[in-house]
Amino acid sequence: MEASESALLEWRESLDNQSQASLSSWTSGVSPCRWKGIVCDESISVTAINVTNLGLQGTLHTLNFSSFPKLLTLDISHNSFSGTIPQQIANLSSVSQLIMSANNFSGPIPISMMKLASLSILNLEYNKLSGSIPEEIGEFQNLKSLILQWNQLSGTIPPTIGRLSNLVRVDLTENSISGTIPTSITNLTNLELLQFSNNRLSGSIPSSIGDLVNLTVFEIDDNRISGSIPSNIGNLTKLVSMVIAINMISGSIPTSIGNLVNLQFFVLYENNISGVIPSTFGNLTNLEVFSVFNNKLEGRLTPALNNITNLNIFRPAINSFTGPLPQQICLGGLLESFTAESNYFTGPVPKSLKNCSRLYRLKLNENQLTGNISDVFGVYPELDYVDLSSNNFYGHISPNWAKCPNLTSLKMSNNNLSGGIPPELGQAPNLRVLVLSSNHLTGKFPKELGNLTALLELSIGDNELSGNIPAEIAAWSGITRLELAANNLGGPVPKQVGELRKLLYLNLSKNEFTESIPSEFSQLQSLQDLDLSCNLLNGEIPAALASMQRLETLNLSHNNLSGAIPDFQNSLLNVDISNNQLEGSIPSIPAFLNASFDALKNNKGLCGKASSLVPCHTPPHDKMKRNVIMLALLLSFGALFLLLLVVGISLCIYYRRATKAKKEEDKEEKSQDHYSLWIYDGKIEYKDIIEATEGFDDKYLVGEGGTASVYKAKLPAGQIVAVKKLHAAPNEETPDSKAFSTEVKALAEIKHRNIVKSLGYCLHPRFSFLIYEFLEGGSLDKVLTDDTRATMFDWERRVKVVKGVASALYHMHHGCFPPIVHRDISSKNVLIDLDYEAHISDFGTAKILNPDSQNITAFAGTYGYSAPELAYTMEVNEKCDVFSFGVLCLEIIMGKHPGDLISSLFSSSASNLLLMDVLDQRLPHPVKPIVEQVILIAKLTFACLSENPRFRPSMEQVHNEFVMPKSSSLDPLPMITLGQLSK
Structure with missing residues (x-):
């Protein structure tokens, strides 16, 4: 006992002051058996050290493990221990349980640990352990539980794991382990839990998987596993959870699946599985989750699905299913999520849905469903999302939808609905998205819709609505999208539109609006897309319209506008002013100068430098x-x-002297080559880029911004690259091209899996460009704005992207010296590869920090992402990126840019909003286990968006939260408010 006491006191002294205070009972005047966390046997020998969750900080290197010959349990989980796991831990010769989870341990798993012959539980989850799993792991003959999830382990799973004949649980989730699942693992016939999710495993499911007859949990999702599902999987009759989603598995679902009578979770989404759903599914009466979306399944759904009364989630979406939907799919009354979109289903809506009171999500869009839906739906207390778009439904819109108190999204576009828009919809208290476009709706625009104060989007275009837009729309203070095109609406455009200051998209085209464009439009400073074409508008284009700072697309064609065109902002990218009575010179900005003939034709007398116009001439008397x-x-x-x-x-x-020195510098600069080409691997030539893009022809253009255009180029060797051509010489922050080159070369030294790979650059009198790897997935903003792609961008993938960006920024801020600040983190500057791995791009505004001075620079960044302090200071530091990262996180989980929600996050008005109402409504609400990650992202977002940069976390802290998440005391998702997240 004396040796144990001395060893524990010495270890306590090596910890920080706060840790020592937490172990204040550890004093030499008291028996260690009475110390906090210490357990002794009858011989007064220490048998257990349990100091879990005490906030301890330090290392294990001063702990003399040899002093505990009878120690059975060492539990130091949920602390902040760091450093490597000492080789001397092998001296705990009697230890049975070694629990070191949720700390900051790094380095490899020590091989000496394999000498712990009595070990039955090894839990090292939620650390930073790296390297591979030792081959010697097979020496743990008594091991029952091997938990290594959420580390940074790589390499392969050693075949020697098959020697652990007593193993009951093995969890390697969320590492970077590659290779195949060793067939030897099927020797572990006592295995109950096998979790290999979120790794880089390839190959196929072992054909002998059916030997694991005691298995209850089999989860290998988010890997690169191919091949088919072995038919002997039907031998796993104790299986409760089967999750093999997000892989490359092909073939059909074996009929033996019907033997798994205890199965509750059947999750196969995002694979290449084909064929039909076996009729034996009717045997799975305990099934709660059926998720096979985004595969290649076809045929009719077996009527046997009507026998499953415990169904909670039913997701056959994005396949090629035909025939009717199961009419009794909600026979048990427990169904909460029913998403069957993007198939070829025909026939009516299932009858059992009318009384399905627990339903909170319904997506039947993009099918061939028919029937009168005037009265087929009931009133649902929990319902928050409905999408019936793109079917062949007819009938009227039921006013009962307004009686669903939690309804946030109602979409019924592209059907054959008739009648009017029910005024009762104005009583839906939480309705945020109402999409009824492309139907045959008639009647007036109900003024009662003005009561929808939470409205974010209204799309009722392509109908037969008439009358005026009511003034009550002024109450839509948060609306971002208003689409009323292709109706019979008339009268003047109400000035109240100018009060919708969060609008990003406004389309009033193809109506009968008269009089002039209201000057109040100048208040729409967030507007990006404005379409007023094909109306009866007259008068001049108000100068106030040209003052919009973020306007990118403008269509005023086919009206009767006259006079001169005011000077628009450089943000404008696309314009169409054809078929009006406009005259005079066009503005000298690229949107007009590069406009096509069709976009400017049929006006009274336009002139200017556009190729489709005559030049403007100055009259002699003016000269x-x-x-x-x-x-x-x-x-x-x-x-x-x-x-x-x-x-x-x-x-x-x-x-005089300063001028002479400057001339010498200019002379030196002019003496250099007439252009500079720097390619990192030496395999790309200037002419290759020019030829591959045909001199930067628009047909190769894949993206365009204010300072550069991006082209896709296929080089002679077959390599596809992205070429970012600068609109102007890159000298805004650097005094000359030499300094610019130095900065580009410095940025090229950043090597990280989540930072786009730079291949080189060229400074040339004609073209200056940067060359990067080409990522087929495109930019994150394109993914989020495309409903189809956004639906495929599920919660697992969104969490993966957030973690990838966090990892890259962590590397830039804390892994580079001097640190590098990106300064323009936004969804446009995050690229996605085919595996949904995030890559930060566009370092044109990046700043290499000088640790010995203030870093003062001109403003750079994107509106809506930049830190608020940049409005009054030009000092740049890492906390600017942290704020932008917070905006990006919010955009990813919301599915769109949060807009002015950022400024109101910490206000009392936002504190009562439910988190699940803010999440992207195109996706089902996240469920376990991913829901914890989504909640963590939301909580970190609030911290990152603090107005005071001192209160924002560093990216190291953010990164650590993802690697070692702490147990959360928050309520379940349906109960979490934004106010809780901000605490």
């Missing part, structure tokens, strides 16, 4: 007038010039 003014100015300033001459001579003497 004479200007000459007279010029002469007067010359005479007026003559006397002033003589006075300044004396001062000028003095200044010339003063600056």
Whole structure:
């Protein structure tokens, strides 16, 4: 006992002050058996050390393990221990349970640990352990539980794992383990839990998987596993959870699946599985989750599915199923999520849905369903999302939808619905998205819709609505998308539209609006897309319209507008002003100068530098007038010039030496080659890029911004690259091209899996460009704005992208010296590969921090992502990126840019909002286990968006939260408010 006491006291002294305070009972005057966390046997020998969750910080290197010959349990989980696991831990010769989870341990798993012959539980989850799993792991003959999830382990799973004949649980989730699942693992006939999710495993499911007859949990999702599902999987009759989603598994679902009578979770989504659903599914009466979306399944759904009364989630979406939907799918009344979109289902809506009171999500869009839906749906207390779009439904819109108190999204576009929009919909208290476009709706625009104060989107275009837009729309203070095109609406455009200050998209085209464009439009400073085409508008284009700072697309064609065109902002990218009475010079910005003939034609007399227009000529009398003014100015300033001459001579003497030095620098610069091409692997030539893009022809254009355009180029060797051509010489922050080159080369040294790989750059008198790897997935903003792609961008993938960006920023801020700040983190600058791995791109605004001075620079970044302090200071540091990262996280989980929600996050008005109402409504609500990760992202988002940069976490802290998440005390998702997350 004396040796044990001495060893424990010495270890306590090595910990930080707060840790020592947590172990204040550890004093030499008291028996260790009475110390906190210490357990002794009858012989007063220490048999257990349990100091879990005490906030301890330090290492294990000062703990003398040899002093505990009878120790059975060492539990130091949920602390902040760091450093490597000492080799001397092998001296715990009697230890049975070694629990070191949720710490900061790094380095490899020590091989000496394999000498612990009595070990039955090894839990090292939620650390930073790296390297491979030792081959010697097979020496743990008594091991029952091997938990290594959430580390940074790589390499392969050693075949020696098959020697652990007593193993009951093995969890390797969330590492970077590659290779195949060793067939030897099927020797472990006592195995009950096998979890290999979120790794890089390939190969196929072992054909002898059916030998694991005691298996209850089999989860290998988010890997690269191919091949088919072995038919002997039907031998696993105790199986409760089968999750093999997000892989490359092909073939059909074996009929033997019907033997798994205890199965509750059947999750196969996002694979290449084909064929039909076996009729034996009717045997799975305990099934709660059926998720096979995004595969290649076909045929009719077996009527046997009507026998499953415990179904909670039913997701056959994005396949090629035909025939009717199971009419009794909600026979048990427990169904909560029913998503069958993007198939070829026909027939009516299942009858059992009418009384399915627990339903919270219904997606039947993009099928061939038919029937009158006026009265087939009931009232659902929990329902929050409905999408019936793109079917052949007819009938009226039921006013009962307004009686669903939690309904946030109602989508019924592209059907054959008739009648009017029910005024009762204005009583739906939480309705945020209402999409009824492309039907045959008639009648007036109900003014009662003005009561929908939470509305974010209203799309009712392509109908037969008439009358005016009611003034009550002014209450939609948060709306971001308003689409009323292709109706019979008329009268003047109400000035109340100008009060919708969060609008990003406004389309009033193809109606009968008259009079002039309201000057109140100048208040729409967030607007990006405006379409007023094909109306009866007259008068001039108001100068206020041209003041919109974020306007990118403008269509005013086919009206009766007259007069001159005001000077628009450079943010404008696309314009169409054809078929009006406009005259005079067009603005000298690229949107007009590069506009096509069709976008400018049929006006009264436009001129300018666009290729489709005649040049503007100055009349002779104007030239004479200007000459007279010029002469007067010359005479007026003559006397002033003589006075300044004396001062000028003095200044010339003063600056003589500085001028001489500058000339020497210019001479040195001009003596260099006429262009600079720097390619990192030496395999790309300037002419390759020019030829591959045909001189940067628009047909190769894949993206365009204010300072650069991005082209896709296929090089002679077959390599596809992205070429970012700068619109102007890159000298805004650096005094010359040499300094720019130095910065580009420095950025090229960043090597990280989540940072786009830079291949080189060229500075040339004609073209200056950067060359990067080409990522087929495109930019994150394109994924989020495309409903089809956004649906495939599920919660697992969104969490993966967030973690990838966090890892890259962590590397830039804490793994590079000096640190690098990106300064323009946004969804446009995050690229996605085919595996949904995130890659930060566009380092054109990046700043390499000087640790010895203030880092003052001009503003750079994207509106809506930049930190608020940049409005009053030009000092850049890592916390600017942290704020942008917070905006990006919110955009990813919301499915769109949060807009002004950012500024109201910490207000009392937002504190009562439910988190699940803010999440992207195109996806089902996240469920376990991914829901914990989504909640963690939301909580970190609030911290990152703190107005005071001092209160924002560092990216190291953010990264650590993902690697070692702490247990959460938050309520379940349906109960979590934004106010809880901000605490």
